[in-house]
Amino acid sequence: MSEKFLSLQNIEKRFPIPGKEDYIAVTDVNLEIKKNEIISIIGHSGCGKSTLLNMISGLDAQTEGAILLENKHVQGPGPERAVVFQNHSLLPWLSVYQNIEMAVKKVMPELSAFELRERVEKFVSMVNLDHAKDKLPGEISGGMKQRVGIARALSIQPKVLLMDEPFGALDSLTRANLQEHLMRIQQNVKNTVIVITHDIDEAVLLSDRVIMMTNGPEATIGEILEVNLERPRNRVELQHDPEYIRCREAILSFLYEKFAKDDE
Amino acid sequence: MNTELVKKIVLPFLVFLFIIQIWSGIANVVEDFPTPTDTYVAAFGGVNADGDEMVGVLSDPFYVNNQDDKGIFWQIVASLERVFAGFVLAILVGVPVGLFVGMSKTAQYALNPFIQIFKPVSPLAWLPLLLFIFQDINLTAISTIFITSIWPIIINTALGVKSVSEDYMNVAKVLRFSPLEKIIQIILPVSVPYIFTGMRLSLGIAWLVIVAAEMLTGGIGIGFWIWDEYNNLNYHNIIIGIIVVGLIGFFLDIIMGKIADYFDYTKKGRA
Known part of the structure; x- marks a missing residue:
């Protein structure tokens, strides 16, 4: 496998404003992402990190530049770039099981009824929701919903898993719990993952590299931080790990010294 | 107790x-x-x-003396048949039109003015025109009910489509749903409660209108029966008619409400 797995080349996103010059949200973004790498994109709100993710997912089109996945141009959304949405986006009339089943059925129509059931159940189990598989999204907690969202995204065997502030709407305990879930899953099933976050600990804990975005307008990549921590990572032990502390401090200084934003 | x-x-x-x-x-x-x-x-x-x-009207509702003299049961059946025929036609036409108006801005711009203009017209105003077209009491009554019922169904279906959240559509985009799959898997489930609200409104109005329509068309039906009893100076039967119409309308609404709840996912398990 070549190093070039997912590649962003000179990405720019402009939003037209009637009667004025275009608003340049993101510009000059160049990034190479390796297979099975977990990267997080961090920045203040308004730095265009969600815009960037939407362009990779294809839900939004870049104005300039190219996005290549395995040397093929990305055009429009598709199941090889699965998205975990911040607000989980489960269909509320379908049970946990059916939500995953719907995705698998669509993306893998060749599966037999038995294989389909096996696959759906495998992913229900992966996020420990066997006991809740027949519940509707309205009957389970926010953290559980997000787990279903992750299971649904992974069940369609994406090449890249895109997560838009996946745990942003959850309380910190539930968030920590889900981060553990995600890391455990990643140990078993290798995925290429891009996580949008505004949580420094989350970024360091989860990622191989942290992409730090400058402030918008005309936001771009400011610094890229390599996180050289062994996996599996343990959040408690890491608190005193010099590398962890170094990474945290690097992000803190980027966000609050170099690119501080006071009107948040 | x-x-x-x-x-x-x-x-x-x-x-x-x-x-x-x-x-x-x-x-x-x-x-x-x-x-x-x-x-x-x-x-x-x-x-x-x-x-x-x-002999009471309600104690012998099933009698048939001749084509023009039948018990109140048969009058009610005739009215209900017309209401359901017109109502079902309105659903068959109104739901697709509503989906179309809700999904396409072009369709909305094209059709909305006409929907807004025709909606407030009393369906009875259409009746003479329909009678002229069909020259038939039954078809006239059914098509009057059709026109009565269709507006709330179109409007509520379109409203249901508009209420589909962007998030669900994003899921559909990522999974590359075809337009038909989008309708069946996402838009319809979200719209169903709205469609049923429209149907419930429609059925209520249809039941109101049928009485008046039948007074004008004559022949058979509970509306005609009430008017006929007026002409026969049987004023007590008018009161019986009013109560019967009210009870049936009440039951129709309850049944429709039960069906609507059955299909409404929001009533099934909201935490």
């Missing part, structure tokens, strides 16, 4: 006694106005005020 239940039985009963009092009062003042007793006898049979033995 709890007090709530007692209240639910006792209070309406007190109001009922009050209504009977008012009614008797009107009967005292207005000449030939049927008293509650007259009406009761006319409905369920017995000896009337003149000392004649009578």
Whole structure:
């Protein structure tokens, strides 16, 4: 496998404003992402990190530049770039099981009824929701919903898993719990993952590299931080790990010294 | 027995006694106005005020003397058939049109002015035109109900489509749903509660309109029957007709509500 797995080349996103010059949200973004790498994109709100993710997912089109996945141009959304949405986006009339089943059925129509059931159940189990598989999204907690969202995204065997502030709407305990879930899953099933976050600990804990975005307008990549921590990572032990502390401090200084934003 | 239940039985009963009092009062003042007793006898049979033995309208609802003289049951059946025929046609046309208007801005711009203009027109205004077109009582009544029912169905279906959240559509985009899959898997489930609200409204109005429509078209039907009883000077039967129409409308609404709840995912498990 070549190093070039997912590649962003000179990405720019402009939003037209009637009667004025275009608003340049993101510009000059160049990034190479390796297979099975977990990267997080961090920045203040308004730095265009969600815009960037939407362009990779294809839900939004870049104005300039190219996005290549395995040397093929990305055009429009598709199941090889699965998205975990911040607000989980489960269909509320379908049970946990059916939500995953719907995705698998669509993306893998060749599966037999038995294989389909096996696959759906495998992913229900992966996020420990066997006991809740027949519940509707309205009957389970926010953290559980997000787990279903992750299971649904992974069940369609994406090449890249895109997560838009996946745990942003959850309380910190539930968030920590889900981060553990995600890391455990990643140990078993290798995925290429891009996580949008505004949580420094989350970024360091989860990622191989942290992409730090400058402030918008005309936001771009400011610094890229390599996180050289062994996996599996343990959040408690890491608190005193010099590398962890170094990474945290690097992000803190980027966000609050170099690119501080006071009107948040 | 709890007090709530007692209240639910006792209070309406007190109001009922009050209504009977008012009614008797009107009967005292207005000449030939049927008293509650007259009406009761006319409905369920017995000896009337003149000392004649009578068969009640409701105690023999199934009789058929000839084509033009049938029991009240057959009148109601005729009206219900027309309402359902017009109503089902309105669903068959209204739901697709509503989906179309909701999904396409172009369709919305093209059709919305006409929907807004025709919606407030009393369906009875269409009746002479329809009678002229069809030259047939049944078709006229059915098409009147069709026109009555279609507007709430279109409007509510379109509203349902508009309420589909962007998030669900993003899921559909990522999974590359075809337009038909989007409709079946996402848009319809979200819209169903709205569509049923529209249907419930439609059915209610249709039941209101059928009585008036049948008074104009004549022939058979509960509306015609009420008007016919007026012409026959059987005023007590008019009151029976009003009560029967009210009860049936009430039951239609309950049934429609139950069906709507059954299909409404939001009633099934919202935490």
